[in-house]
Amino acid sequence: MRISARHLPLAALLFAVTAAAAPQATEPVAAQAAASAPADAFSAEQLDQMMAPLALYPDSLLAQVLMASTYPGDVADAVKWAKAHPDAKGDDAVRQVGSQAWDPSVQSLVAFPQVLDLLGKDPAWVQRMGDAFLAQPDAVMDSVQRLRRQAQAAGNLKSTEQLKVSSEPAAGSTTTVAPASSTIIIEPADPQVVYVPAYNSTTVYGTWPYPSYPPYYYPPSPYYYPGGALWAGLAFGTGVAITAALWGDFNWGHGDIDINVDRYNNINSNRQINRGDNTWRHNAANRDGVPYRDRASREQFGRQKDGAGQRDNFRGHDPARAADRERARQSMSQRGFDSPAASNREARDRAGQASQQMNRQQAGGRDAAGARQGAQNRADSQRNAQARQGTRQQYQGNRSGPNNAFAGAGNPGQTRASSNRGHGSYSASQRPSSARGGGRQMSRPSRPPRSGGGARRR
Template sequence: MRTYGPRFLAVMLLVSAAGAHGSPVTRTSPSLSVAAIAQSATAASTPAEKTFSNEELDQMMAQVALYPDSLLAQVLMASTYPGDVADAVKWSKAHPDAKGEAAVKQVANEAWDPSVQSLVAFPQLLAVLGQDPSWVQKMGDAFLAQPEAVMDSVQRLRRQAEAAGNLKSNEQQKVTTQPAPPPAAGATTTTTQPASQTIVIEPTNPEVVYVPSYNPSVVYGSWAYPSYPPYYYPPPAYYYPGAALFSFGIGVAVGGALWGNCNWGGGDIDIDVDRYNNFNSNRQINRGDNTWRHNAANRDGVPYRDRASREQYGRQLDGAGQRDQYRGRDGARTADRDRARQSMEQRGIQPPAASNREAQQRAGQASRDIAQQPRSRDQASARQGRTGDAQRPSQSNAQARQGSRDAYSGSRAAQDNNAFSGSRNPSQSRSNASRGHGSYQSSQRPSSSRGGGRPVSRPSRGGGGARRR
């Protein structure tokens, strides 16, 4: 009896249902109809993967949702390269006076993605992103896996801040509303009812950008998800003097450092190609590349969170080899370094640390060794003395060994002579034996007849050379 799989049975049920309701079924090409129905059934039975829920998205986006659109777009792009962001944070800390367009030009030769290079114009922003690298990576993963959902989250948060009276136009920013564009073809909505308006935030002066600072727990009013409180990473106080609810620090003259903008209708980021090429002279793009695309070669091996992103970006894209050359990576130079490291290990020389963690461990071990030296000063002196003895000239050692052999040979010869000396004089040997026998008999007499009560000493029969009294 032939058995059928569950998918085949599902297809047949759909075909039967279509016939029962009078739906036309193509008879001329039955295989095509069945295949189309099977594809529909498979798509319906396989729900789309949802990496983050709305609650999680609002939680992670609350910190940056009220940034100007151009700066928000730069943050979203850069967050997909968390390793480069971490490097930019370190660079900014090492160059505290660098900001604006001048700072971005200083890192033009760094092997970071251009979106990350633009962020060094805002040291106060990098101070926020540097507080939680895992948050930065989650934000980037969310934007790669669910770009439309991330955009919806930002608009949802902006409407909450506006309803609470905390999002308004002022000297630093301009807040406007626009009719919400229709959803893109194939896009999935994350809310029960699509929003009727889109809130846009722009700098009052396009050449000067202010990074706002606010407490998400307050500025959005009553938080809708108590189980998912918003992330809050306050920047250093010297960037924002005062304690206003919604503060703006010193404006940053960005020039051409910002070249992206949020495309609210398409759920992606638009690129101003002319602005990008004028600023990134060593990384030109084609005029048709006006939509941002993630470059997996700049990911630096950081794993992707969702399956779709792993399949799309998991393999190195074209141009990764060129990026290695840009970083100064060369196969021949790598082989030379490996050979040099092996040679050092064979000679007992410790190779350089392979990571910061290993270097810190070595430094800690060295500190512990130094701390233990004063406590073992006497032991060190004793070891030094023994070492000095061990390092005497080899000639002295040879003389000592020869003296020991001579003494042993002399003692052995004396023993041999004593053992066989009686064989050459039998009468003398008998006389010695008689004298010894007489001494033994006298030792057996009472002490009063032997020595007038004087103590007598004799060699002990036990070992060790002790004397018994």
């Protein structure tokens, strides 16, 4: 006999529900977290895999990288700029890109060309890392701590002349995964000089616990790290002197990044923020059209919500400056000039359209030149044909016309008559004068010759 739940007493129903849930309580906490995570969330294995190349960076530098990775289009542009300016670094490099339409977190990375060199090796990795930090900031920070403990246990993470490694009691993670007993902090040994570590992520963490998810590894550029391949431990290139380029830092245990407002305003002179804007928030306007990976991020950042414009103060989107830019665009449009591009994507689209238009114009110019040449050739051929026709007509007219040197050449009788008339005239001119004229011949006395060579006659 089948008994439905509605036939059981309330106490029995509660007991059945509790008994069914009891075995789940014995499952590991991590398994519970994985079961409750969204279907499109990254697993702990995937997060460790993607964070392995950066987890041993100083906290402030890693915070800048994670913020910047949420704007993968801007990062790609910054990588190109750094390749074109390989010797630019530090605060001075950041000021050189102050007019770029990149997010300030991306601008700060040009102070460290070796970091952009690494990020430029795999843009897809950068985008995945940014998507993970947007959707799962606590899980990403837990992954960093997990990797640091592994490197420390393997003897490859300790204080050096370049880095200061310390621990502090864990504040308690907001994730469902139980926090570790301590949080590992990595700081520059000299607050004014930052050394970017390079390491082989396949060896620095000891035995990798996830064979199906081997760590990402991108060999460092010899330009910044001379000396060849890395086998174990950390290597350092030239230190970067900075005073304001790094203005973010982790707030461990709370899943966010704190902003040093004084440093931020010092390096971003045209994008000042208020004293209360000391917590980082992603600005969807600087995403530059790159789609979000997970549903929650698409719902939160993929569309404009009421008041979204007022939340842009951290990124320096001042309404007065925006109004000035709009007036400038309108003025340029009225004078026949194209307004400046509003984003990197728009600038790239315009450049592509201009290139296509130029190609079409060049092709059209070649076609027009060919058409003009063909028309000229046809006109020349027509004129030549007309000239030949005119010559033929003139020749035929000369043969039939009466008033030319060849008149009568085609009439033998006329030719003989003319010849006879000429012969008669010639014979008459040869007869004696008496026979011709019939009158007296006139004679003149001859003048005596002069004598004396011109002497006067007497």
